[in-house]
Amino acid sequence: MEEKRYLTFALTKGRLANKTLELLEQIGITCEEMKDKNSRKLIFVNEELKLKFFLAKGPDVPTYVEYGVADIGVTGKDELLEENRRVYEVLDLGFGKCRMCVCGPAKAKELLKHHEMIRVASKYPVIAKDYFYNKKHQTVDIIKLNGSVELGPIVGLADVIVDIVETGSTLRENGLEVLEEICPLSARMIVNQVSMQMETDRIKEIILKLRRQLDGDAK
Ligand code: PRP
Numbered sequence: 001m002e003e004k005r006y007l008t009f010a011l012t013k014g015r016l017a018n019k020t021l022e023l024l025e026q027i028g029i030t031c032e033e034m035k036d037k038n039s040r041k042l043i044f045v046n047e048e049l050k051l052k053f054f055l056a057k058g059p060d061v062p063t064y065v066e067y068g069v070a071d072i073g074v075t076g077k078d079e080l081l082e083e084n085r086r087v088y089e090v091l092d093l094g095f096g097k098c099r100m101c102v103c104g105p106a107k108a109k110e111l112l113k114h115h116e117m118i119r120v121a122s123k124y125p126v127i128a129k130d131y132f133y134n135k136k137h138q139t140v141d142i143i144k145l146n147g148s149v150e151l152g153p154i155v156g157l158a159d160v161i162v163d164i165v166e167t168g169s170t171l172r173e174n175g176l177e178v179l180e181e182i183c184p185l186s187a188r189m190i191v192n193q194v195s196m197q198m199e200t201d202r203i204k205e206i207i208l209k210l211r212r213q214l215d216g217d218a219k
Pocket of ligand 1: 147150163166167169170
């Protein structure tokens with residue numbers, strides 16, 4: 001019999017990877033090596049199941065999957081929308097739930113209503129541009145930031161921000177609020193397009209088991 005090749009997973013380092021591993025464990029996919037929380041290793045192997053796992057930054061997961069160095073990936077919907085890679089999005093994993101929103105001080109509401117030229121700071125310039133240009137038909141100046149985006153309106157760099165809101169406490173503690181909601185977000189499973197053809201059975205079995213597990217959890 002032909003030796004099975006490794007199926008490789010690219011997971012988003014941190015909380016999403018931990019949640020993903022918990023879920024995979026429920027369908028019998030484990031990786032003992034990854035349980036050592038103090039480890040700085042980035043690649044892990046389960047020889048028995050012929051699986052490999054690696055840990056990457058969220059925005060890089062779709063890149064690894066598009067180029068086929070990972071067959072399967074797990075990352076946030078925000079990263080998928082921002083990176084716009086050619087991959088199959090196959091499953092909403094239901095965790096990592098949050099919202100992509102336009103946020104700012106209450107007084108900025110008016111600027112959004114009247115389609116004024118405003119400055120928008122975001123870690124997600126593609127999502128921000130798509131929302132303002134294609135959905136709202138409002139011309140804006142988008143300023144890319146790499147984190148602590150809430151600073152934008154506070155220090156006067158931008159009128160509003162486009163950012164992730166989970167609990168809302170970062171906004172509250174900085175005197176900002178949600179002005180408009182763009183879309184809901186959660187962790188998604190993605191698959192390389194060629195892998196889906198070449199390893200259909202193995203990949204579909206994983207998707208099916210996960211879907212059943214998630215449906216069961218929801219009941
Ligand atoms: C994210 C996001 C918000 C915050 C939202 O930032 O950009 O700042 O979390 O969460 P909350 O609604 O529960 O307060 P992250 O912690 O990833 O850090 P960053 O600002 O450096 O990107």
